[in-house]
Amino acid sequence: MVPTVEWKDGAIRLxxxxxxxxxxxxxxxKDVESVAQVxxxxxxxxxxxxxxxxxxxxxxxxxxxxxxxxxGFAKALLVICDQLAxxxxxxxxxxxxxxxxxxxxxxxxxxxxxxxxxxxxxESQAILEEDIALCKAMGQHGAALIATGQTxxxxxxxxxxxxxxxxxxxxxxxxxxxxxxxxxxxxxETRPVLQGARLTAWELMQDNIPVTLITDNMxxxxxxQGKIHLCVVGADRIAxxxxxxxxxxxYSVAVLAKAHGIPFYVAAPYSTIDLNTKSGEDIPIEQRxxxxxxxxxxxxxxxxxxxxxxxPAFDVTPAELIAGIITERGxxxxxxxxxxxxx
Amino acid sequence: MVPTVEWKDGAIRLxxxxxxxxxxxxxxxKDVESVAQVxxxxxxxxxxxxxxxxxxxxxxxxxxxxxxxxxGFAKALLVICDQLAxxxxxxxxxxxxxxxxxxxxxxxxxxxxxxxxxxxxxESQAILEEDIALCKAMGQHGAALIATGQTxxxxxxxxxxxxxxxxxxxxxxxxxxxxxxxxxxxxxETRPVLQGARLTAWELMQDNIPVTLITDNMxxxxxxQGKIHLCVVGADRIAxxxxxxxxxxxYSVAVLAKAHGIPFYVAAPYSTIDLNTKSGEDIPIEQRxxxxxxxxxxxxxxxxxxxxxxxPAFDVTPAELIAGIITERGxxxxxxxxxxxxx
Numbered sequence: 001m002v003p004t005v006e007w008k009d010g011a012i013r014l015x016x017x018x019x020x021x022x023x024x025x026x027x028x029x030k031d032v033e034s035v036a037q038v039x040x041x042x043x044x045x046x047x048x049x050x051x052x053x054x055x056x057x058x059x060x061x062x063x064x065x066x067x068x069x070x071x072g073f074a075k076a077l078l079v080i081c082d083q084l085a086x087x088x089x090x091x092x093x094x095x096x097x098x099x100x101x102x103x104x105x106x107x108x109x110x111x112x113x114x115x116x117x118x119x120x121x122x123e124s125q126a127i128l129e130e131d132i133a134l135c136k137a138m139g140q141h142g143a144a145l146i147a148t149g150q151t152x153x154x155x156x157x158x159x160x161x162x163x164x165x166x167x168x169x170x171x172x173x174x175x176x177x178x179x180x181x182x183x184x185x186x187x188x189e190t191r192p193v194l195q196g197a198r199l200t201a202w203e204l205m206q207d208n209i210p211v212t213l214i215t216d217n218m219x220x221x222x223x224x225q226g227k228i229h230l231c232v233v234g235a236d237r238i239a240x241x242x243x244x245x246x247x248x249x250x251y252s253v254a255v256l257a258k259a260h261g262i263p264f265y266v267a268a269p270y271s272t273i274d275l276n277t278k279s280g281e282d283i284p285i286e287q288r289x290x291x292x293x294x295x296x297x298x299x300x301x302x303x304x305x306x307x308x309x310x311x312p313a314f315d316v317t318p319a320e321l322i323a324g325i326i327t328e329r330g331x332x333x334x335x336x337x338x339x340x341x342x343x
Numbered sequence: 344m345v346p347t348v349e350w351k352d353g354a355i356r357l358x359x360x361x362x363x364x365x366x367x368x369x370x371x372x373k374d375v376e377s378v379a380q381v382x383x384x385x386x387x388x389x390x391x392x393x394x395x396x397x398x399x400x401x402x403x404x405x406x407x408x409x410x411x412x413x414x415g416f417a418k419a420l421l422v423i424c425d426q427l428a429x430x431x432x433x434x435x436x437x438x439x440x441x442x443x444x445x446x447x448x449x450x451x452x453x454x455x456x457x458x459x460x461x462x463x464x465x466e467s468q469a470i471l472e473e474d475i476a477l478c479k480a481m482g483q484h485g486a487a488l489i490a491t492g493q494t495x496x497x498x499x500x501x502x503x504x505x506x507x508x509x510x511x512x513x514x515x516x517x518x519x520x521x522x523x524x525x526x527x528x529x530x531x532e533t534r535p536v537l538q539g540a541r542l543t544a545w546e547l548m549q550d551n552i553p554v555t556l557i558t559d560n561m562x563x564x565x566x567x568q569g570k571i572h573l574c575v576v577g578a579d580r581i582a583x584x585x586x587x588x589x590x591x592x593x594y595s596v597a598v599l600a601k602a603h604g605i606p607f608y609v610a611a612p613y614s615t616i617d618l619n620t621k622s623g624e625d626i627p628i629e630q631r632x633x634x635x636x637x638x639x640x641x642x643x644x645x646x647x648x649x650x651x652x653x654x655p656a657f658d659v660t661p662a663e664l665i666a667g668i669i670t671e672r673g674x675x676x677x678x679x680x681x682x683x684x685x686x
Contacts, residue, residue, distance in 0.1 A: 021647040155560075186653075189636065189646070191534060191558035197637070197646040205647055212651045215534035215636055216560040217592025221658035224594065249560025251567065252599060259598050293532065293558055294540070296639045303532070303540040304364040304548055308555045310529075315564035 001160050001206060005044060005053050007125065010063075012056045017161055018043045021202035032061035032080050039087040039094075042193060046162020047236045047272055048135075051093030052128045054084045058101040059124040062117050073113045074105055089284040090245055090314050091236040092274040097127060128164045134269040135166035137328035139175030142232065142267055145324070145331065146172070148181040150229040153219060155188045156247035157199035158234025158267065168267040169232040170203060172326055177209050185211040186228060188219060190247060192292040192311065216249050223260040231257050232326070235268040242319030242334020243280030244268075248312055254321040263323035270327060273341050280316030288313050344503050344549060348387060348396050350468065353406075355399045360504055361386045364545035375404035375423050382430040382437075385536060389505020390579045390615055391478075394436030395471045397427045401444040402467040405460050416456045417448055432627040433588055433657045435580040435617040440470060471507045477612040478509035480671035482518030485575065485610055488667070488674065489515070491524040493572040496562060498531045499590035500542035501577025501610065511610040512575040513546065515669055520552050528554040529571060531562060533590060535635040535654065559592050566603040574600050575669070578611040585662030585677020586623030587611075591655055597664040606666035613670060616684050623659030631656050 002024065005014050011028040012035060019025050027043060029035045035057035038044050044053050061080035067073045081098045088094060104123045108116045146152060152173055156162075159170030167174060176183055185204055190196035197213055204211040214222065222228050231253055237245040244250070244266050257264040277283055290309035295301050303309075319334035332340055345367065348357050354371040355378060362368050370386060372378045378400035381387050387396050404423035410416045424441045431437060447466045451459045489495060495516055499505075502513030510517060519526055528547055533539035540556055547554040557565065565571050574596055580588040587593070587609050600607040620626055633652035638644050646652075662677035675683055 022644055188560070189534070191532070191560060194645050197650075201650045202647045205650060210651075212653050213636060213646055214653050215591070216558070217531070217534060217595050218653060218655065218658075220595030220598055221591065221655065222653070224658075248558070248564065252560050252563030252595065255563055255599055255602050256595060259602060293556060296643055296645060300639055300643050301365055302537050302639060303556055304545045307540075307544045307548060308553075310555050310557050310561060310565070312561065312564065315561075315567075 001165070004049050004161050004164060005056065005128070007056070012053065012060055014038055014044050014053065015161070016043050017045060017199060020198050029060070031064070032057055032083055035060065036083055036087050045195070046157060047091035047093040047234065048131050048163040048168065048269060049161070050088065050091050051097035051271055052131050052164045054094050055097040055101055055124040055127045057084050058098060059120040062120045068113055070109055070113065073116065077105055088286060090286050093271045096271045100127065131164035131269070132166055134328040135163050135168060135171040138168055138267050138269065138326050139166065139171040141330050142172030142265065142326040143175035143179055145265060146176040146181060146183055146230065148183065151184040151186060151227060153186040153188065153228045153231045153253065154200060155196065155233045155250050155253050156190045157195040157203070159200055159203045161199050161203055162234060168234040168269065170200065172232050172267050173209065174207065177207070185209060186219070186222060187211050187213050188216045188249065188253070189213060190249060191216055195247070219253055220256045223256055223262055228262055230262060231264045233266055235266050235272050236314055237277065237283050238266070238268055238273045238325065238337065239277040239279045239283060240275045240338045241279045242322065242325065242337055244317045244322060245280060245283040245285070245314045246317065248315050251315040251317045254317045258321050264321060265324050265326055266322055267326040270341055273337055275338055275341065280318060283316060285315070286313040287311060344508070344546070347392050347504050347507060348399065348471070350399070355396065355403055357381055357387050357396065358504070359386050360388060360542060363541050372403070374407070375400055375426055378403065379426055379430050388538070389500060390434035390436040390577065391474050391506040391511065391612060392504070393431065393434050394440035394614055395474050395507045397437050398440040398444055398467040398470045400427050401441060402463040405463045411456055413452055413456065416459065420445070420448055431629060433579045433629050436614045439614045443470065474507035474612070475509055477671040478506050478511060478514040481511055481610050481612065481669050482509065482514040484673050485515030485608065485669040486518035486522055488608060489519040489524060489526055489573065491526065494527040494529060494570060496529040496531065496571045496574045496596065497543060498539065498576045498593050498596050499533045500538040500546070502543055502546045504542050504546055505577060511577040511612070513543065515575050515610050516552065517550065520550070528552060529562070529565060530554050530556050531559045531592065531596070532556060533592060534559055538590070562596055563599045566599055566605055571605055573605060574607045576609055578609050578615050579657055580620065580626050581609070581611055581616045581668065581680065582620040582622045582626060583618045583681045584622045585665065585668065585680055587660045587665060588623060588626040588628070588657045589660065591658050594658040594660045597660040601664050607664060608667050608669055609665055610669040613684055616680055618681055618684065623661060626659060628658070629656040630654060
């Protein structure tokens, strides 16, 4: 599996996810604006991957700060942090990662600016490595929920491509597969940006994990036919009450799963849990460009010009529809999260 | 509104729906095979429109039959009927229309072949005109279910384009609009063939009826926000017990509507009601080409090459999820149909 994001010769090298699966191409970001742009344009996406990339963006930007005193440096860093924080509103990992980098700077107040710059590079790499470790831990806990012979439905891409590696929901599937369980995956294509078709199907095929692609509106029919045994998705933000914001369409899958008695799980690391957000109602939902709906890849029209479009990037699944949240510490009921993850 | 299908200089002129909304183009079918092809390739689609087109196809084919005796003529006509019946398996209007044409021939046993040929042309035109009248009657009955200020969700295209004119589900919406009710329509784009985005949005915009386009996976989120007041869809076949086969994704909409306490209606003429099919389980569901899912318009790839795809064209919505079936005779509970439409 090619790395989603990594340091390469002092630049941030990213797999351009907007070009997959037809083209496997890399982008080298050499300044903060180009990092902000790849996040805005979904060239890197997935809450954990956005967090890791933003942390690396902060570290990258820090290297070019001219100020030699701590206060001047911290002030310049704040501008960089604000620029990266403004890219997307929903995934909390973005803000979590930026805050962690800010805390690092504050903790190193006595150090030289040169030393802080080095420490920030190391911190971003630590976040990246921690992300992979978290995914592997989630995988172990989540794999226990899947029996051999079962078929798992997933929505969007919560895979290696959505993280620094291994994946959250797909990490769970990957771990079950690595344990020798004979499982099948149903991947919702996930309109409008087609992360399921373009990324999840591609990623699973790379690992030879059996995957069948469907359009989003086929999931209900498959559930009624008894062909889906459980659902696992990722998350962009989990509120204190266990409500989950995730890719648009997740809520529909959860309602359908409930109606068919199929357990619906969410896999996410601690950095996705936002105890400062009380419930799903308080999570800001990003509205995106209508062209994502009316065209394919911005160029191929599939709807009349000028049609009114509603295009929220995410929806909120209430805690009561969620059988369990798979974290690096174990699988919890949504209402148990606040206690488990109180810092 | 341009006609979906009509007689033009002895040929069947069809609006090429596979080219909409970017291109408004017409096709002239001059023989049976070209009629079969436009049905197979979804250049004409929608259960009532398929029925009307097939009847016209039978009449068109009849004109070229060389036999001068009734038996020879009837035998040759059977071959034409079989060819048209083999185009698509789910919409019962196709078989209904062909049977009606066969019955016409049987009833005219004493007539000359020349006279029968003329009668078949007239019968196909009668089916076309009846279809529009049925839609207008459905519109009147269904419009009473919609109050001003309400928002109606529809799936796929059950509009003028799916019929000889006016539409079934969109006929209901059109009638409410013509009565001066201020309503809004939410159109599911309806992957994979995008009939909602390409046809429903286009058709409603032509009539200046307010429409907002969404991807299929957004309907649940809108329902949870209280933004949808009722759902109206068409049907490809209604079984004797009131189960409804319709475009893939209809079942998911019905489950979501039920979960949110939103009434879910089906609009269809008597020719869609198939009392010979006991329940939804007995309705054959057409599986279509994976390229519909993995590409847009057969050429623009949106998924990895060689991925396994499940691509049923239809699903079955059980009677218990349906608030009412809007017919030309009135609105009935699904279980009332068998009694109402027993011939």
